[in-house]
Amino acid sequence: xxxxxxxxxxxxxxxxxxxxxxxxxxxxxxxxxxxxxxxxxxxxxxxxxxxxxxxxxxxxxxxxxxxxxxxxxxxxxxxxxxxxxxxxxxxxxxxxxxxxxxxxxxxxxxxxxxxxxxxxxxxxxxxxxxxxxxxxxxxxxxxxxxxxxxxxxxxxxxxxxxxxxxxxxxxxxxxxxxxxxxxxxxxxxxxxxxxxxxxxxxxxxxxxxxxxxxxxxxxxxxxxxxxxxxxxxxxxxxxxxxxxxxxxxxxxxxxxxxxxxxxxxxxxxxxxxxxxxxxxxxxxxxxxxxxxxxxxxxxxxxxxxxxxxxxxxxxxxxxxxxxxxxxxxxxxxxxxxx
Amino acid sequence: xxxxxxxxxxxxxxxxxxxxxxxxxxxxxxxxxxxxxxxxxxxxxxxxxxxxxxxxxxxxxxxxxxxxxxxxxxxxxxxxxxxxxxxxxxxxxxxxxxxxxxxxxxxxxxxxxxxxxxxxxxxxxxxxxxxxxxxxxxxxxxxxxxxxxxxxxxxxxxxxxxxxxxxxxxxxxxxxxxxxxxxxxxxxxxxxxxxxxxxxxxxxxxxxxxxxxxxxxxxxxxxxxxxxxxxxxxxxxxxxxxxxxxxxxxxxxxxxxxxxxxxxxxxxxxxxxxxxxxxxxxxxxxxxxxxxxxxxxxxxxxxxxxxxxxxxxxxxxxxxxxxxxxxxxxxxxxxxxxxxxxxxxxxxxxxxxxxxxxxxxxxxxxxxxxxxxxxxxxxxxxxxxxxxxxxxxxxxxxxxxxxxxxxxxxxxxxxxxxxxxxxxxxxxxxxxxxxxxxxxxxxxxxxxxxxxxxxxxxxxxxxxxxxxxxxxxxxxxxxxxxxxxxxxxxxxxxxxxxxxxxxxxx
Numbered sequence: 122x123x124x125x126x127x128x129x130x131x132x133x134x135x136x137x138x139x140x141x142x143x144x145x146x147x148x149x150x151x152x153x154x155x156x157x158x159x160x161x162x163x164x165x166x167x168x169x170x171x172x173x174x175x176x177x178x179x180x181x182x183x184x185x186x187x188x189x190x191x192x193x194x195x196x197x198x199x200x201x202x203x204x205x206x207x208x209x210x211x212x213x214x215x216x217x218x219x220x221x222x223x224x225x226x227x228x229x230x231x232x233x234x235x236x237x238x239x240x241x242x243x244x245x246x247x248x249x250x251x252x253x254x255x256x257x258x259x260x261x262x263x264x265x266x267x268x269x270x271x272x273x274x275x276x277x278x279x280x281x282x283x284x285x286x287x288x289x290x291x292x293x294x295x296x297x298x299x300x301x302x303x304x305x306x307x308x309x310x311x312x313x314x315x316x317x318x319x320x321x322x323x324x325x326x327x328x329x330x331x332x333x334x335x336x337x338x339x340x341x342x343x344x345x346x347x348x349x350x351x352x353x354x355x356x357x358x359x360x361x362x363x364x365x366x367x368x369x370x371x372x373x374x375x376x377x378x379x380x381x382x383x384x385x386x387x388x389x390x391x392x393x394x395x396x397x398x399x400x401x402x403x404x405x406x407x408x409x410x411x412x413x414x415x416x417x418x419x420x421x422x423x424x425x426x427x428x429x430x431x432x433x434x435x436x437x438x439x440x441x442x443x444x445x446x447x448x449x450x451x452x453x454x455x456x457x458x459x
Numbered sequence: 460x461x462x463x464x465x466x467x468x469x470x471x472x473x474x475x476x477x478x479x480x481x482x483x484x485x486x487x488x489x490x491x492x493x494x495x496x497x498x499x500x501x502x503x504x505x506x507x508x509x510x511x512x513x514x515x516x517x518x519x520x521x522x523x524x525x526x527x528x529x530x531x532x533x534x535x536x537x538x539x540x541x542x543x544x545x546x547x548x549x550x551x552x553x554x555x556x557x558x559x560x561x562x563x564x565x566x567x568x569x570x571x572x573x574x575x576x577x578x579x580x581x582x583x584x585x586x587x588x589x590x591x592x593x594x595x596x597x598x599x600x601x602x603x604x605x606x607x608x609x610x611x612x613x614x615x616x617x618x619x620x621x622x623x624x625x626x627x628x629x630x631x632x633x634x635x636x637x638x639x640x641x642x643x644x645x646x647x648x649x650x651x652x653x654x655x656x657x658x659x660x661x662x663x664x665x666x667x668x669x670x671x672x673x674x675x676x677x678x679x680x681x682x683x684x685x686x687x688x689x690x691x692x693x694x695x696x697x698x699x700x701x702x703x704x705x706x707x708x709x710x711x712x713x714x715x716x717x718x719x720x721x722x723x724x725x726x727x728x729x730x731x732x733x734x735x736x737x738x739x740x741x742x743x744x745x746x747x748x749x750x751x752x753x754x755x756x757x758x759x760x761x762x763x764x765x766x767x768x769x770x771x772x773x774x775x776x777x778x779x780x781x782x783x784x785x786x787x788x789x790x791x792x793x794x795x796x797x798x799x800x801x802x803x804x805x806x807x808x809x810x811x812x813x814x815x816x817x818x819x820x821x822x823x824x825x826x827x828x829x830x831x832x833x834x835x836x837x838x839x840x841x842x843x844x845x846x847x848x849x850x851x852x853x854x855x856x857x858x859x860x861x862x863x864x865x866x867x868x869x870x871x872x873x874x875x876x877x878x879x880x881x882x883x884x885x886x887x888x889x890x891x892x893x894x895x896x897x898x899x900x901x902x903x904x905x906x907x908x909x910x911x912x913x914x915x916x917x918x919x920x921x922x923x924x925x926x927x928x929x930x931x932x933x934x935x936x937x938x939x940x941x942x943x944x945x946x947x948x949x950x951x952x953x954x955x956x957x958x959x960x961x962x963x964x965x
Contacts, residue, residue, distance in 0.1 A: 329543060
């Protein structure tokens with residue numbers, strides 16, 4: 122009975138609930154980014170590299186702005202505890218900016234140079250792994266991790282914050298609420314604005330859009346750069362969770378986000394559902410590791426670690442039914458054919 | 460347009476072309492494939508820049524040379540391949556690019572739908588603004604395309620081969636629409652190579668041949684024969700000389716055949732027919748009524764769900780490996796003698812980057828005569844290619860050039876030459892003259908009749924009624940995946956077939 126009680130506890134605790142929400146946020150932001158990029162017709166597996174670069178940029182900027190004075194070295198401009206919050210939000214902005222810059226590489230290569238979108242994405246991802254490691258060593262003297270930075274904390278709500286509702290509804294970093302705001306905004310932008318209509322048009326039938334005077338290149342740049350900003354925000358969120366940069370800290374979240382976006386049929390709402398599913402799998406995996414039941418603990422961690430990735434593969438292999446991708450997804454647009 | 464010249468790396472597409480269209484007329488631009496009509500229209504619409512010459516719209520030069528400027532100047536293009544977004548609604552498709560907006564950013568769907576309804580009433584183009592385009596028929600899609608250009612305030616409408624995909628009744632509706640447009644003061648530029656339509660609906664005609672203007676005539680003062688002569692440069696025989704058929708034994712027997720199409724929906728439903736040696740059996744029908752899927756089953760490209768197909772008395776459908784389906788095997792087809800001229804020669808008829816010689820031997824490339832111990836026998840391949848090229852008058856007569864470099868008509872001749880080289884018992888000829896110029900049409904038609912005379916059985920699938928009527932000895936009409944009627948040629952006429960093709964009278 123111990124085992125079942127354990128499992129029950131793992132599945133239905135405040136911890137699991139809030140953990141799932143927390144873990145879903147970086148996936149959700151990156152998946153929303155993926156929606157914008159792919160709706161415009163550009164496959165974006167560079168989400169992974171975008172998040173990683175953004176995570177590093179967030180840590181670097183936050184550290185530079187907030188590190189305390191040590192001996193001769195003066196502190197950052199926001200080292201004062203009252204000003205810390207400026208430093209932290211500047212770090213988030215830096216992360217988004219790094220995301221946009223990384224996405225710009227992908228956009229130039231795929232939209233302007235019309236290169237293969239998968240190859241470009243792989244290139245961006247490998248570049249991000251190498252460059253963040255290099256820069257981490259350069260600035261922090263270690264390839265594996267940075268010093269810790271101040272993290273954005275949940276609001277202090279006193280006793281109510283400790284209650285069940287308080288924890289489940291308000292126990293998160295403000296970035297979480299920002300992410301849900303972004304989700305709603307993404308839905309409106311995609312389905313209720315002229316911009317969204319044009320974005321879908323270039324992803325679905327770029328020639329049709331072109332003949333109507335919609336610039337395919339400009340819309341695709343917009344889609345890819347937006348995905349950079351959103352995945353960048355996701356990367357920034359990752360660092361605020363653990364308060365430092367560690368080598369390859371995205372650990373495939375960009376790819377999982379991509380899978381979630383497909384499972385969500387290229388819609389923001391669908392992406393949310395899929396991200397919650399994947400986040401739950403991750404949380405479940407962590408919880409199994411800490412479970413008190415010896416039987417559960419005896420499962421080698423290598424197996425439990427697989428759960429989110431295995432789920433990703435199963436989902437992508439079509440267990441959930443095929444979704445319809447934007448018709449021109451992955452195809453560079455040639456303005457004129459001879 | 461004055462003195463338009465456009466040179467591509469290999470060909471001069473337009474040479475010193477003048478085209479002038481008067482306001483309020485229906486003007487036809489006709490010519491064979493490759494005559495330069497499409498290039499001229501792309502230049503007019505701002506999609507391509509001319510190497511020389513000027514484009515003036517209502518007296519003002521087109522500047523800058525972009526589609527956006529052309530649209531502003533009052534030009535609208537109804538493309539041959541529709542430029543529609545299937546998952547979006549009719550209203551969204553129509554307003555894309557010039558959307559009515561609230562607060563500058565939010566798409567105003569109500570206004571889009573209202574404006575669309577106003578337009579469709581004025582020009583009698585009925586559509587449902589909220590329907591998704593993927594659920595529309597081809598004729599309805601074309602109406603959406605016309606509404607798109609009207610919404611943009613077009614005063615001149617360019618229609619590129621507008622009837623290619625329409626059923627006969629839909630063509631009549633289109634004529635009515637064009638006349639309504641003219642009555643409202645719009646100018647229509649009508650691109651076509653079908654002379655009957657040109658005679659039926661236009662006021663003036665400009666004929667192009669090999670990149671140059673070959674003639675300008677008033678429709679009232681001309682005839683089909685004159686237009687054809689201008690297009691081709693020599694008199695053309697419209698009637699195909701054909702002795703009466705002498706049908707023999709059953710070559711191909713199809714019974715109770717059913718198959719699924721796209722999205723796993725039934726596409727071929729309980730189809731039965733016999734094709735006899737020494738006759739041409741025409742399969743008529745509007746495209747998308749199961750003809751493609753039927754041919755795919757017969758050639759082993761698609762699995763059947765039920766039925767039987769006997770070729771030369773032998774059953775060729777065998778159980779599929781995984782599902783409860785039946786499928787023809789390529790080896791059986793080759794052995795028993797099935798030839799196939801596919802409807803899409805680029806996708807299925809040719810390897811475009813292979814040489815003419817290699818394309819001519821595809822399917823028979825494993826034969827002894829073409830292969831040595833390890834290597835292919837280049838000499839035998841070339842000799843075979845030269846013989847085929849000469850026999851079918853393929854131009855240029857060079858076995859080494861890639862198939863891609865040839866014109867559509869010559870590419871089609873490669874396919875026909877290769878399939879007939881196998882000396883098949885049954886030849887499936889699918890849209891054998893689509894996108895082929897009049898000269899090549901004549902030669903391909905003549906070949907098909909010769910093969911019939913040699914006792915072959917020919918299954919002619921064509922969306923062109925005139926082709927079916929001039930070649931076929933018997934005509935089966937497909938509608939909704941079924942054969943809804945089989946007529947002897949003597950009993951068939953356009954009207955009767957048109958009824959059957961649209962599921963009218965049985």
